[in-house]
Amino acid sequence: MERKKVSIKKDIGHLIGTNSDILAVLFMILVGSIAYGRVFLNYNRNLINVLHTSSMIGIMGIGVNLCFLIGARDMSVGAVGALASMVTAYLSPYGIVVSILGGLTAGLLFGVFNGVIIAKFKVQPFIATLGTQLAARGTALLVNNGLSISLGDKIPQLKVIGNGNLFGKIPMPAVIFIAIIICFSIILKFTGYGRAVYAVGGDEGSAEMMGIHVDWIKISVFTISGLMAALSGIVLCGRLSAGQPTACEGWEMTIMAAIVIGGTPVRGGVGKIKGIIFGSIFVNLITNLINLNGHLSAYWKDIITGVVLLVAVLVQVYADKQKEKIRHKGGSLI
């Protein structure tokens, strides 16, 4: 009898623990509907915008989430996204294929560069990507002397990607986002490559001994991160109808908050990629609620996101310590 109770309690605890991201989003929706009612819940006018922005942050977040899985951080994504948007807008006279390929190439180059210096020269990922952040932002500013480039009426297809809705209800960025998430979920779960990513995150030394090419995994993960950042930048370029050299500033932090809330721990080796979906919706709901208020300064968004990230990390650290305690107890009993 008692055991059953305990197990039910445990199950509920487990359910809450694994789906805390969904609960967090539901909580924000509840707060929003209480505070603003219909204005907040109006799908076509409000919530669809939240989905638009969340998808763009989410696409960029997929790459960063992969980096989290191998226990690294990529701080360069925001700047790489801005560079990709600039390159895309710069190449827009040559047609959509060339401009999108150009943007992706920029992301690819920076991603490979990050990967090589991190894997081959053993530079700490955090500091290396801080460096490339500077370089990417600098290059983005140099493309048009610090000014943004308007798309004008060139490549209207890109505007559809950035602004359009599938069936009038689902934003195009969200479609792209979900498609990529599904791909990566399958890759991570069922392919050798995916398992290798987790292995590298768990313990590099053991992964190496198991015959995994750790360097290659690291380079590929950072390359994917660069590509995803570029893709997000291209979508943003379509949404704004312009390439912005100062775009995506501070997105790294928002993305980290989204990932941590999505349930991927900062230590690497564990976590699911799909957590980023609700994580990014959550952080964007914070922005949305503050914007709807109209009186609060936009800086409250940063403060609240920061505090939420800190609390989420603290909870993770606490949970890790509890687990370790249980493990120690088990060890002494044996």
Added chain:
Amino acid sequence: MTNNKKVDKTIIDKDKMGLREIFIEYGALIALFGLILFNCIFTKNFRSLNTVFLVIKQATPILFMTIGMTFVISSGGIDISTGSIMAFCGIIVSIGISNGGNFLLWTLIALLACALIGAFNGVLISKVGVQPIILSLVMQIVIRGVTVLMAKSSVFTLGGYPEVKFLGLYRLPGRIPIQTVFFIAIIIISVFVLRKTVLGKYIEAMGSNLKASRLVGVDTVILTMTVYIISSVLAGTCGILEMCRNAALDPNELGKLYELDAIAGVAIGGTAMKGGKANIIGSIAGCIIMVLIGTTVNMNGIPFATANIMKALIIIVALAIQYEGRA
């Protein structure tokens, strides 16, 4: 017996110092010398005393932050909230004096507030076990937000206050800017603390092996707190000096990307990024290099964004060389 031989051999190897070790130890000084030589030859109007004074004037604030960062990094952590702390400290002083307060008093209050932030960082990192990178990233964003909210998004102009003018523009006899005094003072103090005091040795010990230093009786919690307090207070001082130099304060912009320059200066200087070895002279040289790159770019009429790209390359190359040396 064989063990003894091995130990002896490593000691001898260390004494010998290969080309790489020399490069790590004195690389920043060599690079600084090279950069100055390059400028003397190619940059117009570089060879004048005014340039030296200008560089000292610009380098002094950031030198404070770089030295704070050297403490943090050699203790095995990192602090990227320092840029925001600069603005935070500046804004407290600005609000204080524009409401008629005493400059010195409000400086003390502001530095105390910075120390509190540092203590908070230290406790969370050492006692709770949050990763320094994540924590200081959060603090960077949150403190920036708080700063702008405190300033109500407005820019302060402080040209009318005599203390601000004194700290920013005063020149000693011989046209030496007042910043030179701080420049020399902080160098002497920091070299003394890191090289000659127990605190400096403890910090290096903690950076190279946290557990071992705890086992030999170092109170790592207090020590980590001290390190982050030093970093925050130096960052705050940097903010006040920079505010005085500009005679104005933009809560949104002051100190942005400064922490990157500081980290870069430390990295070039040969301080091990994983902690355990502080190279304070290298950090000072690295900091001056960072400022000189900006000066070089500006004096030659190249867009400033190029400076960022150059800095990024320098950081990465410096770190890559460091790794080769360690292997």
